[in-house]
Amino acid sequence: MSIEIDHISKYFDSTKVLNDISLDISTGEMVALLGPSGSGKTTLLRIIAGLEHHNSGYLRFGGRDVSHIHARDRKVGFVFQHYALFRHMTVADNIAFGLTVLPRRERPNGAAIRQKVVRLLEMVQLGHLANRYPSQLSGGQKQRVALARALAVEPEMLLLDEPFGALDAQVRKELRRWLRQLHDDLKFTSVFVTHDQEEAMEVADRVVVMSQGNIEQVGTPAEVWREPASRFVLEFMGEVNRLDGEIRGSQIHVGGYHWPLSYTPAYQGKIDLFLRPWEMEISSQPGEHCQLPVVVSDISPRGHYWQLIVQPAGWHHEPLSVVLPLAGTMPPHRGERYYLSGRNARLYVGDKALQSMALAESA
Numbered sequence: 001m002s003i004e005i006d007h008i009s010k011y012f013d014s015t016k017v018l019n020d021i022s023l024d025i026s027t028g029e030m031v032a033l034l035g036p037s038g039s040g041k042t043t044l045l046r047i048i049a050g051l052e053h054h055n056s057g058y059l060r061f062g063g064r065d066v067s068h069i070h071a072r073d074r075k076v077g078f079v080f081q082h083y084a085l086f087r088h089m090t091v092a093d094n095i096a097f098g099l100t101v102l103p104r105r106e107r108p109n110g111a112a113i114r115q116k117v118v119r120l121l122e123m124v125q126l127g128h129l130a131n132r133y134p135s136q137l138s139g140g141q142k143q144r145v146a147l148a149r150a151l152a153v154e155p156e157m158l159l160l161d162e163p164f165g166a167l168d169a170q171v172r173k174e175l176r177r178w179l180r181q182l183h184d185d186l187k188f189t190s191v192f193v194t195h196d197q198e199e200a201m202e203v204a205d206r207v208v209v210m211s212q213g214n215i216e217q218v219g220t221p222a223e224v225w226r227e228p229a230s231r232f233v234l235e236f237m238g239e240v241n242r243l244d245g246e247i248r249g250s251q252i253h254v255g256g257y258h259w260p261l262s263y264t265p266a267y268q269g270k271i272d273l274f275l276r277p278w279e280m281e282i283s284s285q286p287g288e289h290c291q292l293p294v295v296v297s298d299i300s301p302r303g304h305y306w307q308l309i310v311q312p313a314g315w316h317h318e319p320l321s322v323v324l325p326l327a328g329t330m331p332p333h334r335g336e337r338y339y340l341s342g343r344n345a346r347l348y349v350g351d352k353a354l355q356s357m358a359l360a361e362s363a
């Protein structure tokens, strides 16, 4: 079932928490709503679920306006961060619950419900725990039961609000891979809320980055990661070093050093210069394009790369993070002096992007 969010705004009292949001979600797609606390993710999800009403705009499922359809009739499965299982019911009864409360004419008979529960238990790999109570399960197991319970009524879409937020990192990782697999097998449309960018990147077909009730960017994980549409997305997605700089004539100045540009930009004055740790270079010799002196204060191997922390030498700045490939690189040592440059420096004046450029290449 496709979801069409068409110019939706939402106020709580006089505070606008969703600002003219538009988003199309295709049938079978898995979309992550990603953003910091208070950006409006949960409110948008609750509007899709019918648990909250928007003040203006349209919400359509498969082309049909559902604004006035009750949550109960929207055929939506919901999974919350806090398991919300019935404590006095076994795992099997929890999963069966949604089926047992269906109106009589839609309700399968007892045998069909039992059969379905067995299938769902297998699917979430909890067949051996059917008779346990929620208090006898781990957090990860509880969330799988919650998911099986949501899927029991065969929803047209599944809405998940920080479903793995309360679990430890390892279990989280396993469950999100498992969720993706389940989604690929069953092909339901899913929207899930997270503030964990790694989770969004790993699970979603498309990521919707939200900030202060606005959509900042919609794109595949790779698009959002490589081509952030705004300063907010650039800073929110992944690590980035920010340097104070200035454009003077046809040079970029940072910390008393400068790089040449091949032209004189129209804008002259202070800029913020952003460098991703893995888009930086270091050289043991200073050069026209490798100027900023730094001293290695920390180095550690991380899988297939070296993670360095470098301290500016003789110019004032916080330590910077640099990532170098492990293969074919002689690792630098703590205390060694290097000269820093960037393959892809992104320049901003306030929130306005100037341009991206290589500091390392001949300009």
Ligand SMILES: Nc1ncnc2c1ncn2[C@@H]1O[C@H](COP(=O)(O)OP(=O)(O)OP(=O)(O)O)[C@@H](O)[C@H]1O
Residues within 6 Å of the ligand: 012, 013, 017, 035, 036, 037, 038, 039, 040, 041, 042, 043, 044, 193, 195
């Ligand atoms: N029932 C409510 N009454 C008044 N204000 C609310 C209500 N629910 C949410 N808000 C406000 O709406 C804004 C968006 O909240 P929302 O829960 O959608 O954000 P979020 O991005 O999901 O945040 P989090 O990651 O912390 O859950 C916040 O400023 C919040 O305080």
